[in-house]
Amino acid sequence: MPRTKQYNEQEVIEKAMQLFWRNGYQTTSVQMLEKEMGINKFSIYASFGSKDGVFLESIKCYEKRLNTLINRLKDSGNGVESIKEYFREFLLFSKGNKFGKGCLITNTANEIDQDADTKIKMVLGDFIDRVRTVFATVLAKDKNKDGKTIEQQADFLIISMFGLSSASRVFNPEQMENYIENIFRNI
Amino acid sequence: MPRTKQYNEQEVIEKAMQLFWRNGYQTTSVQMLEKEMGINKFSIYASFGSKDGVFLESIKCYEKRLNTLINRLKDSGNGVESIKEYFREFLLFSKGNKFGKGCLITNTANEIDQDADTKIKMVLGDFIDRVRTVFATVLAKDKNKDGKTIEQQADFLIISMFGLSSASRVFNPEQMENYIENIFRNI
DNA sequence: GATATTCCTAACCGTTTGGTTAGTTTTATT
DNA sequence: AATAAAACTAACCAAACGGTTAGGAATATC
Numbered sequence: 001m002p003r004t005k006q007y008n009e010q011e012v013i014e015k016a017m018q019l020f021w022r023n024g025y026q027t028t029s030v031q032m033l034e035k036e037m038g039i040n041k042f043s044i045y046a047s048f049g050s051k052d053g054v055f056l057e058s059i060k061c062y063e064k065r066l067n068t069l070i071n072r073l074k075d076s077g078n079g080v081e082s083i084k085e086y087f088r089e090f091l092l093f094s095k096g097n098k099f100g101k102g103c104l105i106t107n108t109a110n111e112i113d114q115d116a117d118t119k120i121k122m123v124l125g126d127f128i129d130r131v132r133t134v135f136a137t138v139l140a141k142d143k144n145k146d147g148k149t150i151e152q153q154a155d156f157l158i159i160s161m162f163g164l165s166s167a168s169r170v171f172n173p174e175q176m177e178n179y180i181e182n183i184f185r186n187i
Numbered sequence: 188m189p190r191t192k193q194y195n196e197q198e199v200i201e202k203a204m205q206l207f208w209r210n211g212y213q214t215t216s217v218q219m220l221e222k223e224m225g226i227n228k229f230s231i232y233a234s235f236g237s238k239d240g241v242f243l244e245s246i247k248c249y250e251k252r253l254n255t256l257i258n259r260l261k262d263s264g265n266g267v268e269s270i271k272e273y274f275r276e277f278l279l280f281s282k283g284n285k286f287g288k289g290c291l292i293t294n295t296a297n298e299i300d301q302d303a304d305t306k307i308k309m310v311l312g313d314f315i316d317r318v319r320t321v322f323a324t325v326l327a328k329d330k331n332k333d334g335k336t337i338e339q340q341a342d343f344l345i346i347s348m349f350g351l352s353s354a355s356r357v358f359n360p361e362q363m364e365n366y367i368e369n370i371f372r373n374i
Numbered sequence: 375g376a377t378a379t380t381c382c383t384a385a386c387c388g389t390t391t392g393g394t395t396a397g398t399t400t401t402a403t404t
Numbered sequence: 405a406a407t408a409a410a411a412c413t414a415a416c417c418a419a420a421c422g423g424t425t426a427g428g429a430a431t432a433t434c
Binding site for chain 4: 190
């Protein structure tokens with residue numbers, strides 16, 4: 001009996017995600033979301049409940065995309081070298097959005113207050129833990145280096161990822177390649 | 188003839204700077220500034236003209252503080268080792284604020300839109316250029332490594348600074364020390 | 375002590391914020 | 405064709421936004 005929905009929820013979330021990615025959570029208003037998603041406020045709240053709801057779905061959408069890269073990394077047999085490749089792809093992926101706006105996940109981690117919304121924090125924490133585990137798994141394929149533990153190396157790589165994301169918003173691709181080279185010079 | 192001002196502009200800017208540092212530019216409202224600075228909106232606009240005016244003065248105030256570290260680095264004769272020490276002090280300085288909120292300058296560089304307020308962008312650009320120059324000067328004191336140019340090394344260090352700032356907002360001091368060690372393992 | 379000058383309080387401006395809701399349009403079913 | 409259920413438009417809400425201003429309170433000079 002109902003009237004058919006004139007928009008696809010996955011499609012409009014995709015657009016919302018792009019907007020959040022470009023502007024960050026705080027700066028993006030519901031009115032901007034209306035414009036970008038092409039549906040009006042009523043539909044936004046009917047489908048996602050709140051601005052936070054839209055944001056959470058946007059993060060999930062972003063993660064789904066990033067998972068393609070992470071799964072490829074997990075399945076690779078090359079050890080550290082494949083993480084280097086992952087970083088390059090990660091940067092390419094970040095630019096795929098528009099101009100260098102870094103990684104939505106790390107941007108959000110930097111943006112939200114330490115004592116902020118629990119749900120968002122949880123999603124971020126889970127994601128970072130998952131990437132760290134993948135890094136550790138990949139690192140285990142190489143022979144041990146210099147008595148450094150896998151955990152230490154994985155930690156360093158996670159922090160480097162934050163650095164890459166942040167730096168890519170300000171520096172050009174050649175400088176970023178220089179950065180990647182140096183990260184892996186003695187991991 | 189006039190009534191004496193009941194607040195010290197330098198003192199209230201110091202407080203404003205702390206607030207911007209903690210919350211970022213966008214999130215900080217004039218009402219929050221009123222509360223933190225301990226003066227009311229009228230006085231804020233009388234002294235600094237606008238929210239942007241307060242922010243610009245806050246950046247200058249922050250730079251003045253950071254300059255202590257940078258000047259010490261510039262005067263040091265230890266080459267790369269003194270930059271490492273600078274990074275440690277830089278992180279300590281960042282935490283001096285409250286909890287890890289990174290560096291106000293790099294936070295701002297990440298926050299503002301690429302096509303945003305020219306004045307703020309200029310101040311940021313000038314600061315980063317100055318630090319890069321200091322890095323290059325210090326690097327020149329060491330013997331050349333691996334055929335990498337001073338510029339490449341300085342670039343890498345600037346990018347690392349962004350990484351440090353971003354990562355310190357999310358990771359604990361031990362992890363950060365691990366990060367610093369790795370940065371300098373083969374600069 | 376009058377006066378001129380500055381400061382401060384507090385109310386106010388129009389706009390935008392996240393969020394809601396009444397009322398209309400559409401449409402699958404009967 | 406009547407109807408019931410959902411989707412839409414658009415006006416609306418109170419609160420908060422950045423910014424302004426009138427008018428009373430204070431004070432250094434004369």
